[in-house]
Amino acid sequence: MSPQWEKRRKRVFEIIEVGTKYDYPSRAYDLFNAFCILLNLTTSIMYTFHDLKYKYGELLVTLDEATVALFFVDYILRVWTAKYLYPQLSQPLAIRKYVLSFTGVVDLLCFLPHYLPIFFPSGAVAFRMLRIIRIFRLFRINSYYDSLNVIGEVIAGKKQQLMSSVFIILMLMLGSSLCMYSLEHEAQPEVFQNAFSGIWWAASTLLTVGYGDIYPVTTLGKMFGIFITFLGVGMVAIPTGIISAGFVDQYSRIKRISEYGQESDIHFIRLPLSEQDEWTDHTIHQLHLPDRIIVAAIQREYKILVPRGNMMLRAGDVLILGAESFHDPKERIKLKELVLQRSHPWIGERIRDLNISRHSIVVLVKRQKKVLIPNGKMILREGDVVIIYTQAHMSDAEDIDL
Incomplete structure (x- = not known):
C-alpha cells in the first residue's frame, strides 16, 4: 500500500476516534456520531407509539435505516483503521482484537440485527430485541468526561467487597425463602408452593421494593417478615456504603495527585523548533540528551x-522537555529577571560593556516572542527581558527560583 494511502487511512482513524479540541473534523464527527445515536434511539421510542407510527411511520423508518447505515459505515471504517488503534499488533491481530472487544461487539450489534431478518425472517422478533444494544454506543460520549470512568474505577477497585456483599444478600435471600416456606406453606399452599416460591417475596422484602403481591398471613410469618425487612435495610446499605467509600477514596486520590503535581520536582519547558535549529531533521535518539532530561x-x-527514539523532529514542532528542579541545601541559586523600561541605562549598551559584577552572568535575553542567546556584542533594546545570574542586589529586578 502506498504511503499516501496509508496517510489517508491514518487520518480517517484520527477523525473517527475521539479528537482533541484542535482537530475540528474529528470533533465534528464525534458530535455527528452522538447525534445519530440519539436520533436512532428517539425514532425507536417514537415508533412504539401507535399515533406517531400512523402519522410519521415512513419518516421514522427512513431515519432508522439512515442511521443504521451510518453505523455500518462507521464499523467498516473502524475495522479498516484498527491497526492504528492497536499499533503494537499486526493488522489481522488488531482487527480481531477490535472485533472481539466490548466496543467492537456493540458497534457490530448496532446494525447487524437490522439486516439479519432479510436472511432469517423467522427470527425477526429476536433480532429486533437486540437493537436495544445500540444504547451502549452512548458510552462513547463518556470519552469527553471522566464521570463514568470514575464509576468504573470504583467498581473495579471494590469488586471483591461488592461480590462478598452480593453473596451475603443471596444467601440471606435463599435462607429467608426457606424459612417463610416453612411458616406459610400450610396457610397459603397456593402462594408458597415450594422452597423457591418465596424467592420473589424475599427479593421484594430484602431489597425494600415491597410490591405486596406475596405476603405472610400467619403471626409467625408476619414477625419473621418484620425481622427480614429490618435486616434487608442493613444488607442493601452494605454495597451502597462500599461504593460511597470508594468514591471518597477515588476523589481524594485525584485531589492528592493534583496537589502533588503542583509540588512536583519535575519542571517542564516548551521549546519550539525552527529550520535553523540543530535538532530539526534529527531523531530523538540522536539528540543525546543528558540522563536527567526527557x-x-x-x-x-x-x-x-x-515521543519515541526513532521519531524524526520537524521544523515547527514544539518539544516539551522535562527535568528535575534544582535543589541544593548548601547553595541556593537564583536568577533575576530585569525588564528594560524606557530610560534604563542598559538600553543601547553592549552586554560586554554593562556595569555589572564579574560574578554576574547574563543568561538569556527575551525580545518580543524570541529567546536570544546573549553574546558580548549584543546590544540591548527597550522592552528586552534580561535574565541574569547574580548575587548582587538589584532593586528593579525580580527573583526567579530554579
Whole structure:
C-alpha cells in the first residue's frame, strides 16, 4: 500500500476516534456520531407509539435505516483503521482484537440485527430485541468526561467487597425463602408452593421494593417478615456504603495527585523548533540528551505525539522537555529577571560593556516572542527581558527560583 494511502487511512482513524479540541473534523464527527445515536434511539421510542407510527411511520423508518447505515459505515471504517488503534499488533491481530472487544461487539450489534431478518425472517422478533444494544454506543460520549470512568474505577477497585456483599444478600435471600416456606406453606399452599416460591417475596422484602403481591398471613410469618425487612435495610446499605467509600477514596486520590503535581520536582519547558535549529531533521535518539532530561511530549500542529527514539523532529514542532528542579541545601541559586523600561541605562549598551559584577552572568535575553542567546556584542533594546545570574542586589529586578 502506498504511503499516501496509508496517510489517508491514518487520518480517517484520527477523525473517527475521539479528537482533541484542535482537530475540528474529528470533533465534528464525534458530535455527528452522538447525534445519530440519539436520533436512532428517539425514532425507536417514537415508533412504539401507535399515533406517531400512523402519522410519521415512513419518516421514522427512513431515519432508522439512515442511521443504521451510518453505523455500518462507521464499523467498516473502524475495522479498516484498527491497526492504528492497536499499533503494537499486526493488522489481522488488531482487527480481531477490535472485533472481539466490548466496543467492537456493540458497534457490530448496532446494525447487524437490522439486516439479519432479510436472511432469517423467522427470527425477526429476536433480532429486533437486540437493537436495544445500540444504547451502549452512548458510552462513547463518556470519552469527553471522566464521570463514568470514575464509576468504573470504583467498581473495579471494590469488586471483591461488592461480590462478598452480593453473596451475603443471596444467601440471606435463599435462607429467608426457606424459612417463610416453612411458616406459610400450610396457610397459603397456593402462594408458597415450594422452597423457591418465596424467592420473589424475599427479593421484594430484602431489597425494600415491597410490591405486596406475596405476603405472610400467619403471626409467625408476619414477625419473621418484620425481622427480614429490618435486616434487608442493613444488607442493601452494605454495597451502597462500599461504593460511597470508594468514591471518597477515588476523589481524594485525584485531589492528592493534583496537589502533588503542583509540588512536583519535575519542571517542564516548551521549546519550539525552527529550520535553523540543530535538532530539526534529527531523531530523538540522536539528540543525546543528558540522563536527567526527557522529551515528555511533542506538539505537531494540532496533535500531541508520544515521543519515541526513532521519531524524526520537524521544523515547527514544539518539544516539551522535562527535568528535575534544582535543589541544593548548601547553595541556593537564583536568577533575576530585569525588564528594560524606557530610560534604563542598559538600553543601547553592549552586554560586554554593562556595569555589572564579574560574578554576574547574563543568561538569556527575551525580545518580543524570541529567546536570544546573549553574546558580548549584543546590544540591548527597550522592552528586552534580561535574565541574569547574580548575587548582587538589584532593586528593579525580580527573583526567579530554579
